[in-house]
Amino acid sequence: MQRIRPTHLSRHDADMEMVSPAVSPEQSPSGIEHRALLRADRLETAGPATTPPFDEVNWLRRTTMTSLLCLCALSTVEGMEGSLMATSFRGLEIELGFDAAVLAHFSLIGTCGYAISCPIWGMIVDRYPRRPVLMLGYWGWIICLFGMAFCRHEWQFYILRMLNAICVSSMMPVSQSLLAEIIHPAKFGTVFGYLGVFHCVGHVFSAVAGTTLSQATVYGFPGWRVGYVGMSAFGMLFGLFFAKFFVEPDSDRGPPAPFSISAEIERFKTYVKIPSFCFIVIQGIFGCMPWCAMGYLTLFWQYNGLTDRQIGFVIGAKSFTGSFGSLLGGYMADKWEMRWKNHGRVCVAVLSKCICIPVMLWLLFLDPSDNQMYFTMSTFVACLFHLTGTWTVLSVNRPVLAYVVDPTDRGTIFAWQSTIENFIASAVAYPVLAMMSKSNGYKASRDKIEDTPMQQRMENAGALRASMVPFIVVPWMLGATFYSMLHFTLPKDMRNKDLKDKARLAKRSRPGGAVPVPVE
Numbered sequence: 001m002q003r004i005r006p007t008h009l010s011r012h013d014a015d016m017e018m019v020s021p022a023v024s025p026e027q028s029p030s031g032i033e034h035r036a037l038l039r040a041d042r043l044e045t046a047g048p049a050t051t052p053p054f055d056e057v058n059w060l061r062r063t064t065m066t067s068l069l070c071l072c073a074l075s076t077v078e079g080m081e082g083s084l085m086a087t088s089f090r091g092l093e094i095e096l097g098f099d100a101a102v103l104a105h106f107s108l109i110g111t112c113g114y115a116i117s118c119p120i121w122g123m124i125v126d127r128y129p130r131r132p133v134l135m136l137g138y139w140g141w142i143i144c145l146f147g148m149a150f151c152r153h154e155w156q157f158y159i160l161r162m163l164n165a166i167c168v169s170s171m172m173p174v175s176q177s178l179l180a181e182i183i184h185p186a187k188f189g190t191v192f193g194y195l196g197v198f199h200c201v202g203h204v205f206s207a208v209a210g211t212t213l214s215q216a217t218v219y220g221f222p223g224w225r226v227g228y229v230g231m232s233a234f235g236m237l238f239g240l241f242f243a244k245f246f247v248e249p250d251s252d253r254g255p256p257a258p259f260s261i262s263a264e265i266e267r268f269k270t271y272v273k274i275p276s277f278c279f280i281v282i283q284g285i286f287g288c289m290p291w292c293a294m295g296y297l298t299l300f301w302q303y304n305g306l307t308d309r310q311i312g313f314v315i316g317a318k319s320f321t322g323s324f325g326s327l328l329g330g331y332m333a334d335k336w337e338m339r340w341k342n343h344g345r346v347c348v349a350v351l352s353k354c355i356c357i358p359v360m361l362w363l364l365f366l367d368p369s370d371n372q373m374y375f376t377m378s379t380f381v382a383c384l385f386h387l388t389g390t391w392t393v394l395s396v397n398r399p400v401l402a403y404v405v406d407p408t409d410r411g412t413i414f415a416w417q418s419t420i421e422n423f424i425a426s427a428v429a430y431p432v433l434a435m436m437s438k439s440n441g442y443k444a445s446r447d448k449i450e451d452t453p454m455q456q457r458m459e460n461a462g463a464l465r466a467s468m469v470p471f472i473v474v475p476w477m478l479g480a481t482f483y484s485m486l487h488f489t490l491p492k493d494m495r496n497k498d499l500k501d502k503a504r505l506a507k508r509s510r511p512g513g514a515v516p517v518p519v520e
Contacts, residue, residue: 066245066246066247067178067182067246067247068179068182068191069245070241070242070245070246070247071175071178071179071195072194072195072198073198073238073241073242074134074171074174074175074238074242075175075195075196075198075199075202076198076199076201076202076238077138077171077202077235077238078168078171078172078199078202079198079199079200079201079202079203079204079205079206079319080202080203080205080206080231080234080235081141081145081168081202081206081231083203083206083207083210083315083319084145084206084210084227084228084231085106085107085110085161087206087207087210087211087214087298087315088210088213088214088224088227088228089103089214089298089299090214090215090298090299090302090449091213091214091215091222091223091224092224093444093445093446094215094446094447094448095222095224096152097444097446098154098444101434101438102154104430104431104433104434105158105430105434106157106158106161107292107295107426107430108426108427108430108431109158109161109162109165110161110162110164110165111165111422111423111426111427111430112162112165112423112426112427113161113162113163113164113165113166113169114165114166114168114169114418114419114422114423115419115420115422115423115426116166116419116423117165117166117169117170118169118172118173118415118416118418118419119264119412119415119416119419120415121133121137121169121170121172121173121174121411121415122173122177122411122412122413122414122415122416123264123411123412123415125173125174125177125411125412125415126177126409126410126411126412130174130177130178131246131247133170133174134170134171134174134242134246135239135242135243136170137167137168137169137170137171137174138167138170138171138235138238138239138242139239140163140166140167141164141167141168141235142232142235142236142239144160144163144164144167145164145228145231145232145235146228146229146232147160148160148161148164148228149225149226149228149229149232150225169415172414172415172418173411173412173414173415174411175195176398176410176411176414177410177411177414179191179192179195181410187334188334188398188399188402190327190330190331190334191330192326192330192394192395192398192399193326193327193328193329193330193331193394193395194326194327194330195326195394196322196323196325196326196327196329196330196390196394197323197324197326197327198323199323199326200319200320200322200323200326200386200390201319201320201323203315203319203322204315204316204319204320206231207312207315207316207319208312208313208315208316209227209230209231209312210224210227211298211308211311211312211315212308212309212312213226213227214227214308215308215448215449216308264412267409267412268412268413268416271404271405271409271413274404274493275485275489275492275493276400276404276486276489276490276493277401277404277405277417277493279482279483279485279486279489280397280400280401280417280486281417281420281421282482283478283479283480283482283483284397284417284420284421284425284479285420285421285424285425286425286475286476286478286479286482287353287392287421287425287475287476287479288421288422288425288426288429289425289428289429289471289475290356290360290471290472290475290476292425292426292429292430292433292471293429293433293467293468293471293472294468294472296433296437296464296467296468297468298311298315299464300364300461300464300465300468301314301378302449303449303452303457303458303460303461303464304368304374304457304461305368305371305374305449305457306371306374306375306378310375313379314375314378314379314382317379317382317383318379318382318383318385318386319386321383321384321386321387322386322387322389322390324387325386325387325388325389325390325391326390326391326394326395328387328391329348329352329390329391329392329394329395329396330394330395332348332391332395333345333348333391333395333396333399336348341491342490342491342494343487343490343491345395345396345399345400346396346483346484346486346487346490348391348392348395348396349391349392349395349396349397349480349483349486350480350483350484351391352388352389352391352392353392353476353477353479353480353483354480355388355389356385356388356389356476357472357473357476357477359381359384359385359388359389360385360389360472361469361472361473362381363378363381363382363385364465364468364469364472365465366378366381368461392483396483397417398414400486400490401413401414401417403494403497404493404494404497429471432471433467433468433471436466436467436470437463437464437467438463440462440463440466440467441459441460441462441463442459442460442463442464442467443456443459443460445460
């Protein structure tokens, strides 16, 4: 068995060589060893005057570990940002009188800003160094978050929420494209699972702090405003960490390709022709809708009588459990994929959907008459849900897309996929949820929960439940159906991808282009 070692490789072709089907996963070098080999190739072609590195593999290993630590910290920040707005809903309702429709508009505007800007960030990431892109977006997010703490009118929230989402959307293309480049494909599920752990850690921290502060007063200031300022300060510490330690591994990307809207559209159209890519995107649209609906869970629990401290504990416990769920899903997906090639990850995704639907219904229909029992059961069922409901995105979707998408397109395609899923799901879910909650009898109240009449509390909780159930059951059933279609399309798409990679390597194996070397 032979592997082709080109004398000059772009980032795209280098990654193609690493995952080439001509080499089995057991025989292929790790990502670190492969990049060391590429750097050695360039040193050999540079001439005898070039001094070879002292310990290239160890240097690259340190660089990779530093990059992974930065990506874990970045995932923590994304988790913090993702739960902050939802946990402050009650504080906004009390102080500013915002009802469920206004809060839904905030979420929708944030999603639209994310959806519009994420593909643009992806195109930039695929062409230019990631470090300045990350720093620009990250510090912009901190400034917008700090400004939101001083907003008093809807239009101010609308503007800053949009800018906030635009800045946040830069993080995902950077992290996903870099991770897929430095990690061996056989470990995609596990490493993506580790990122999920840190995402859950950030979510726990933000959710517990935000829920605790949502109805509180801190030295005369509304608690949700203090939470936004504190989150900004905490984010600055991570920003200094990124500025000090973020190192982009050498990838030999070459000069950036000229930007063209028509070229980007054509590039995206080539992936639309891949059935597996289309099924992942379609199921993602339906899969995002239940998570949009679950943004009302905090409000639902508050009206059902749980205190802010109890809700903070439930959110923290389920998010902490979700971190283990990410690891469990990643490990299962990697192992099952090794056992049932091109089917293992799909089985994990379908199993997750089939478990999540009854567990989520169980959570929504718990009896709140006994507060202590309701709190205990809500914690248990929520933890069970997050133990099994966090398998699909990090353990299945991202690794499968990393297989079928060319390395030079990963930042853009990951961004497009996230944009399509979140934009369509949010554009449908949030307005319809707001209308359904009103039609089911939801009435906004500026009183604290304990001062709200029991009848109105029960009516509001029932209205929220009746609105959430359809957006949980139906979309996930459709998502499981579209996941099942991958059993038929993914093997064929992977064979086509293998043939394409072999053709590219064969072309480079012509005289003067490459030298065949044995693989040990």
